[in-house]
Structures are given as C-alpha cells and as structure tokens.
Amino acid sequence: MAYEATKDQLEAFQKEHDYLKSKLELGKEILWLTQEECIKAGPDVAETLGLIHKAMEAHGKKRYEMPAKIGIHPYEDVFYHAMPAYVPDSLACGVKWIECYPRNPKDFGLPQTTGLLILNDIMTGIPVAVMDSAWITAMxxxxxxxxxxxxxxxxxxxxxxxxxxxxxxxxxxxxxxxxxxxxxxxxxxxxxxxxxxxxxxxxxxxxxxxxxxxxxxxxxxxxxxxxxxxxxxxxxxxxxxxxxxxxxxxxxxxxxxxxxxxxxxxxxxxxxxxxxxxxxxxxxxxxxxxxxxxxxxxxxxxxxxxxxxxxxxxxxxxxxxxxxSVCDMVMGQAIFARALEQGIGRILPL
Ligand SMILES: NC(=O)c1ccc[n+]([C@@H]2O[C@H](COP(=O)([O-])OP(=O)(O)OC[C@H]3O[C@@H](n4cnc5c(N)ncnc54)[C@H](O)[C@@H]3O)[C@@H](O)[C@H]2O)c1
The missing domain is CATH 3.40.50.720 (NAD(P)-binding Rossmann-like Domain)
Structure with a gap:
C-alpha cells in the first residue's frame, strides 16, 4: 500500500534535505554508526517508548508504507529479513537487513540476532546512513x-x-x-x-x-x-x-x-x-x-x-x-539525527 505525502510532509522532506546537505555531501558521503555509537547517540528507555509509540500510531492510522518482509533461509530455522519502511511523520525511510541464527550463541559464541540498517533522504532517495541494527532491534x-x-x-x-x-x-x-x-x-x-x-x-x-x-x-x-x-x-x-x-x-x-x-x-x-x-x-x-x-x-x-x-x-x-520495520526506521532516524547533531560516528565515502 503506497502512501501519498501531504503538503506539510513534502515541505518537511525539503527542510530535512536542506539540513542533510549542510552535514553531508549527498551522494558522495554517508554516516557510518557502529553499535557503540548507536548506543551513545541513541534514545534511552523512556525516549524509545515515545518513539515506538509514534511509529505504532502512524501504523495504526495507516500513515506509512511497509511491505511485508522478504527473506532468505540458507539453513533450517535460520532467516535473513529485508525490512523496508517509510514513515513520513518521522522523516524516516530506509531498510533493515537482519539475521537470526538460533544456534549462534551455542555453536559460535556469537549473537543470535545481528544486522544493519540503511537510511535514505526522502527527497532524493540518496543513502545517508548505515548503522548497526541489533541494538535498535533489542530496544x-x-x-x-x-x-x-x-x-x-x-x-x-x-x-x-x-x-x-x-x-x-x-x-x-x-x-x-x-x-x-x-x-x-x-x-x-x-x-x-x-x-x-x-x-x-x-x-x-x-x-x-x-x-x-x-x-x-x-x-x-x-x-x-x-x-x-x-x-x-x-x-x-x-x-x-x-x-x-x-x-x-x-x-x-x-x-x-x-x-x-x-x-x-x-x-x-x-x-x-x-x-x-x-x-x-x-x-x-x-x-x-x-x-x-x-x-x-x-x-x-x-x-x-x-x-x-x-x-x-x-x-x-x-x-x-x-x-x-516502521519501528526500526523511526528509531534509526532518531539515532541518525542525534548523531549528526552531536558529531557521533564516521563520515565515509559512498
Ligand atoms: N518479534 C520481534 O520483533 C523480535 C525481535 C528480535 C528478536 N526476536 C526473537 O526473540 C528471540 C530471542 O532473541 P534474543 O536476541 O533475546 O536471543 P538470545 O539468544 O539472546 O536469548 C534467547 C534466550 O532464550 C532461552 N531459551 C531458548 N530456548 C528456550 C526454551 N525452550 N525455554 C526457555 N528458554 C529458552 C535461551 O537460553 C536464551 O537465554 C529470537 O527467537 C528472536 O528471533 C523477535
């Protein structure tokens, strides 16, 4: 289900685009955030509850676009999911790529759930950030x-x-x-x-x-x-x-x-x-x-x-x-905004 943005939302996308241009050379640079940097820039428990409330409110009122996740399954009971979403009220747009390997903790001493999250500038579609998504999922x-x-x-x-x-x-x-x-x-x-x-x-x-x-x-x-x-x-x-x-x-x-x-x-x-x-x-x-x-x-x-x-x-x-994914994108966007503001993370060439 596609969602058509309102005039106010379109204006907000333009404003966000102008702001991003002041922080990154769009199309040539992205912000890279490690898990530790996500945590540093990230919302605390009370703030996360507020963000997820906003994401779910957008979902409940059908102000979003989010196709059902698609996946690949190399072994039995293992999955990778691609989870895109667009939540205009939160200026959030991107995709989470998340893996779940239930045997990882026992067999490899590695976490069961790991992944990355990509955010895009809604105005131009240009990727602007790549970050860990395991912590976001855990929150x-x-x-x-x-x-x-x-x-x-x-x-x-x-x-x-x-x-x-x-x-x-x-x-x-x-x-x-x-x-x-x-x-x-x-x-x-x-x-x-x-x-x-x-x-x-x-x-x-x-x-x-x-x-x-x-x-x-x-x-x-x-x-x-x-x-x-x-x-x-x-x-x-x-x-x-x-x-x-x-x-x-x-x-x-x-x-x-x-x-x-x-x-x-x-x-x-x-x-x-x-x-x-x-x-x-x-x-x-x-x-x-x-x-x-x-x-x-x-x-x-x-x-x-x-x-x-x-x-x-x-x-x-x-x-x-x-x-x-509406929850992931709203969280990711909040982390990205704060990281840009506070100079957290690394700007990498695209
Ligand atoms: N719905 C969601 O949005 C969402 C998001 C993330 C993770 N998950 C799911 O949550 C689950 C846990 O994820 P995690 O990152 O906390 O994993 P984890 O490996 O950190 O923790 C899993 C825990 O469950 C215990 N456990 C396993 N089998 C059990 C059983 N039969 N009875 C009682 N305890 C048992 C393990 O000992 C372990 O302590 C996974 O299945 C994951 O896919 C769901």
Whole structure:
C-alpha cells in the first residue's frame, strides 16, 4: 500500500534535505554508526517508548508504507529479513537487513540476532546512513511489548518473561516503565545462568522484585501479562499448555507463538497482531502450521486508539508482534539525527 505525502510532509522532506546537505555531501558521503555509537547517540528507555509509540500510531492510522518482509533461509530455522519502511511523520525511510541464527550463541559464541540498517533522504532517495541494527532491534521490540501491555492491561501487577537473553533482559527493563502498578516479575529460561545474568544486568535499574520461576507452568499460574523471546521455529514448541492459561490474561509473544500451544490463540477472545500482512506471509512460509487464528485488529490500532483493545477484564488476549520495520526506521532516524547533531560516528565515502 503506497502512501501519498501531504503538503506539510513534502515541505518537511525539503527542510530535512536542506539540513542533510549542510552535514553531508549527498551522494558522495554517508554516516557510518557502529553499535557503540548507536548506543551513545541513541534514545534511552523512556525516549524509545515515545518513539515506538509514534511509529505504532502512524501504523495504526495507516500513515506509512511497509511491505511485508522478504527473506532468505540458507539453513533450517535460520532467516535473513529485508525490512523496508517509510514513515513520513518521522522523516524516516530506509531498510533493515537482519539475521537470526538460533544456534549462534551455542555453536559460535556469537549473537543470535545481528544486522544493519540503511537510511535514505526522502527527497532524493540518496543513502545517508548505515548503522548497526541489533541494538535498535533489542530496544524497539521490548518497547512494543510494553506499549501493548500498557494499552491492553494497564493495571497488571505481575509480568512473566520466557527467555532471558537480549530480548528478555530488555523486556524486564521496559515493562517496569510501562506497567505502573507492577509488583512482581517472573522469569524463566532453560539456562539458569541466563536468569541469573538477567537479574544481575538490571540490578539497580529495576526495583520490582524478580522471581526465577521453577517451571513454565509456575510462571503462567502467577502472571497476568506474559511475553516470550526464546527461539523461533516453524513447528511450535508448545511449552505452554492451553490448560494452564486462564481468562483475563494478556499474552504478548515475540516469537511467532513458538513457545505456546497454538490452540491458545484460538481460545483467545481477541487475537491482535502487529501486522496482518506479515502474519499471513509467515503463515505462507510454514510458520503457524495449524493456521492463523482469526485476527481482531492490529497492535498499532490499539496503541493509536483506533481500536478499543480490551473491553472486558475477563477477556483472554493474545497480541503477537513479529516485529515491524516502521519501528526500526523511526528509531534509526532518531539515532541518525542525534548523531549528526552531536558529531557521533564516521563520515565515509559512498
Ligand atoms: N518479534 C520481534 O520483533 C523480535 C525481535 C528480535 C528478536 N526476536 C526473537 O526473540 C528471540 C530471542 O532473541 P534474543 O536476541 O533475546 O536471543 P538470545 O539468544 O539472546 O536469548 C534467547 C534466550 O532464550 C532461552 N531459551 C531458548 N530456548 C528456550 C526454551 N525452550 N525455554 C526457555 N528458554 C529458552 C535461551 O537460553 C536464551 O537465554 C529470537 O527467537 C528472536 O528471533 C523477535
């Protein structure tokens, strides 16, 4: 779906183009930002929540262009995704190229998720920046879960996280900023040392008590809102059984439902997704092997207030967020703008 820019947006593109020309020789130079430089220039947790809110509002109000991601799959359960997006309200336009190799940590001592992000000048299409995208992904994903949690279950006192790696740690950091009445966080990971590392990493930053669940069932029994970021597989692991889940809970997976019995989506009173198009594309690729449950609406529509989201305390809600590029581009543009302003990064010949 193409998006036609308004007169105000066209004026903003021109202004941005003029600004970029004052900083870079367009067409001959780009700004290169390492992960460390992204972090240095980057927004903190509260600012990221604001940026992702803006991105999801644009998505919910259909003020964007974002085709569903395309991918390549050299090995089973490995993927590379090309994720372009254009979000005119944020002057953001570009593409993320992201890889997910679930065996990397174990087999190579390397991260599961790595990638690059390219930004372009909307006025001319000229590439203006290339940056790491792993940190952006690590920030924007928990920000979206947390915004969805705040919209769907604002008074939750308990949150549970399956998977205590990069994403799990980020989720604990972000959720405490979004759910204001949170009293306890439960975490679970097959590797106990990863649970300990998560607790250590957020010490001093997260004052809500964190409990290591003895089993997935214990976590589900104790939590109103839950998320999962472990691994993504075509065949669901079905670790969480449908019998454990109850009315009134909110489940916000980041893993194409890999961790959950697929029946749970069908039992849900509302099944919300970040992008219908993306979910249908993944279904076509063999994920969601039992077929997608009927979709109620998109996460952005709930965040933008276009759809009411939860309308009854007793509703069981599943909100599946695969990860959408409007979030990446808005984050990338914010980092780029600050890096240019503060002289962070390296200008390289194009
Ligand atoms: N939806 C999105 O936008 C989005 C974005 C980024 C990553 N992800 C997905 O999130 C997942 C985690 O990413 P990450 O960067 O945090 O990886 P990571 O390797 O840093 O962490 C994964 C954690 O899950 C644990 N784990 C693996 N299998 C488990 C199981 N069966 N039960 C319990 N714990 C288990 C591992 O021990 C590890 O601690 C990946 O599948 C990734 O593709 C989704």
């Amino acid at each position: 924007r994903t928990p920000a979206l879960t947390s915004l969805a949690a705040a919209a769907l279950h604002p008074d939750a006192k308990t949150f549970g996280m399956f998977g205590c790696g990069v994403q799990g740690t980020g989720h604990v950091r972000y959720i405490v900023k979004a759910l204001k009445e949170l009293e306890k966080i439960y975490i679970y990971d097959v590797r106990s040392e990863n649970m300990d590392r998560l607790i250590q990493e957020v010490e001093g930053e997260v004052s809500v008590p964190i409990v290591k669940a003895a089993s997935p069932e214990e976590l589900v029994a104790n939590c109103e809102v839950m998320s999962s970021a472990t691994i993504i597989l075509r065949d669901p692991l079905k670790v969480v059984k449908k019998e454990w889940v109850r009315k009134g809970q909110t489940i916000i997976p980041c893993d194409l439902n890999t961790f959950w019995d697929p029946e749970i989506c069908r039992m849900a009173d509302k099944y919300i997704v970040d992008s219908k198009e993306e979910h249908k594309l993944f279904e076509g690729m063999g994920y969601f092997p039992d077929g997608l449950a009927p979709i109620t609406c998109e996460t952005g529509e709930v965040i933008a207030g276009v759809h009411p989201g939860r309308t009854d305390r007793e509703e069981l809600i599943v909100c599946s967020n695969i990860g959408i």
